[in-house]
Amino acid sequence: MEGKIREIINRMTVEEKVAQLGCVYITQLFEDGKLSREKMENLLKNGIGEIGRAVGGIKGMEPEDAVEIIFKIQKFLKEETRLGIPALFHEECLSGYMVKGATTFPQAIGLASTWNLPLVQKIASVIREQMKNTHVHHALSPLLDVCYDPRWGRVEETFGEDPYLVASMGVSYVKGLQGKNIKEGIIATGKHFAGYGFPEGGRNLSPVHIGERELRDIFLFPFEACVKVAGLSSIMNAYHDLDGIPCACSKRLLTDILRKEWGFDGIVVSDYDSIRMLYNFHFVAKDKKEAGILAIKAGIDIELPNIDCYKELAGAVKEGLIDESIIDQAVFRVLKIKFEKGLFEEKIEKKKFYFDTRKDRNLARKTARESIVLLKNNGILPISKNIKSISIIGQP
Template identity: 55%
Template sequence: MTLEEKVAQLLSVPVEALVEGKRLSREKAGELLKHGIGEVTRVSGSRLGLKPREAARLVNEIQRFLVEETRLGIPAIIHEESLSGLMAPTATNFPQSIGLASTWDPELVYRVASEIRRQALLVGARQCLAPVLDVCRDPRWGRTEETYGEDPYLVAAMGVAYVRGLQSDDLSRGVIATPKHFAAHGFPEGGRNIAQVHVGVRELREVFLYPFEAAVKEGGALSVMAAYHEIDGVPCHTNYWLLTEVLRGEWGFRGFVVSDYFAIRQLITVHRVAGDELEAAIQALEAGVDVELPGADCYKRLMNAVREGVISERAVEEAAAKVLRAKYLLGLFENPYVDEAAVPESLDSREARELALEAARKSIVLLKNDGVLPLNRDKLRAIAVIGPNAAEGRALLGDYTYTAHLALEELAVEAVSILEG
């Protein structure tokens, strides 16, 4: 492999940069994919609003270009979000993680993740950026709903079940799980997202690292996402001790580490530990971040870094090897394509909705009753439904559903409000 081809495996590209309308632009692909690419960011979960068959067709167009029009013919990993269901139009919406945790049922989480895998495979997604294994110890944090709660053992049990369900026993028919945000993201100063985390090593290991260790050792997670914040002044994306000594050295992790979206650039703009994109790329790669998401703003400069002698080509090779190994385990070299004829009009199904309903029912927690419930229909004349979101179905959707995450005006799914229900 040439240096350009090795670096390309560490890069990603948003699907919007590759298309004209809803189809692959050969001109854009020729520029952005000429040396190959590690990952393509969110085809089904993009703002293109693709129906399942349109998404599958576009994935095939991208993979066919990479296989037939590049020197080495290496397919890409297509990644999506899947915290409470595949983040795509027509996909099933499951309860948020905090709701699934309230079921105390890892086997149910396994079945939910298995159904997410089925839907992801239909549209060519082979990596999902989930589960969230942040142990939340501050309810002021606005992303509490994404977590399995405050107990590290419960978070670990649910996380392992999710990883196993998503990846399956045979990764050639599975989807890579990406536990995030590594690590201690759920314990920010003042409950503010991305704020500094101040924690001692013992508490860090016993509480916040424990679920990730279980996901790696017991679940076999093949990818991990680094977190935005700093731990005691050291950004997670430059933390060699965390990403290499602990994750790989102590736990034996053999997968690849991805950046959180735009987090490597934040080494310049937020953490101010790097002066430019080149410095940020070098710091992240040397710490143990293998792939930059969602684009290649910083890592595309690694070619110059090697040529100028400020980083070794060996460092690039080691990271590229991890990505290539994952592609091999996924079976992408044998078959990178989706069977478009098998893709339904809707990813959702009756069985999936029944599973979502089961999960929702089991997630309900009755904190206090005092003999009020169940209500007596014969004596009931009216029920007051109070609050600004009482008639808003959108409010029931998690922040990683397609509608909510992209802040769309129209709902991508039918959502029944509390008042309507």
């Protein structure tokens, strides 16, 4: 496979390489409520790395209709671009596949409250099959942030405050979503790398100040576990800066720790618009071009949700601002995961949809019941009068 990938890269123009490092959000390809051939010819002429939210990104889209759209886009990429490289399609699925008609499960904080690892793996396997039904390849879940400040606005998306529980839940989720291998499963994405759950003042996107030991023992631990134990295939950076360095341009996080220390060999994708934020929020880059250079040098392979700053990389190579070999490394990883996922031989066909079956709903109901936390016992749980003392663990 490596030889085949090198052969493709050697044939690519720098513009075609950069296209593999980008994404087009599905609405960019629509006009008047329909898939536009003109927009495909304009935005996909050099190929593309990913297509964002083709099933869940259009309001009211029926899954069956979305499959037709995916088929048309892949057909265009395979037959009408010079190299015929198909795209990865990504969706959200934190508490269920986030598309019309799919099963909704309790939020992550509820899943964590079950303390039931096999149950979480089963839920993720149901999500996997529903996503496969619509020919989606890449899931932007699970969220592996350890929540250390209850004021933070994304607490319910996390598995809680205990790093061991977060890691255990994350490993179970990744195993269920990816299955035995990503060719048969769905590419899982651990996010947000790293320390996102402890922002200054509890405000989302605020700076994070964590010492080295706490960073590794608490906030990196769930990611490390998912990489080493579950074979996590994708990582998403966080929005904030960690001790003054934005995560989107942190080579220490995205390359030195993730790849060199842990041996991660998957892809790193940007959180939506986080590369652009290097110049319009963090102000560490003067423009889109510099933001793109900082991000790819740090280790981000694909810019989501659309190619914006990375669009400038082709010009940066020609101007001598970045070595083309850095682009090639990222392209290699993108093509590698496309081969591993089986995209080049994938056949898209209509299937009967089994979304939200009785069995799936029963699983969601069982999970909801197990997620309930009793705060006050008003006769709900009978306690024997013969019990003389009860140990209460925790803080009042």
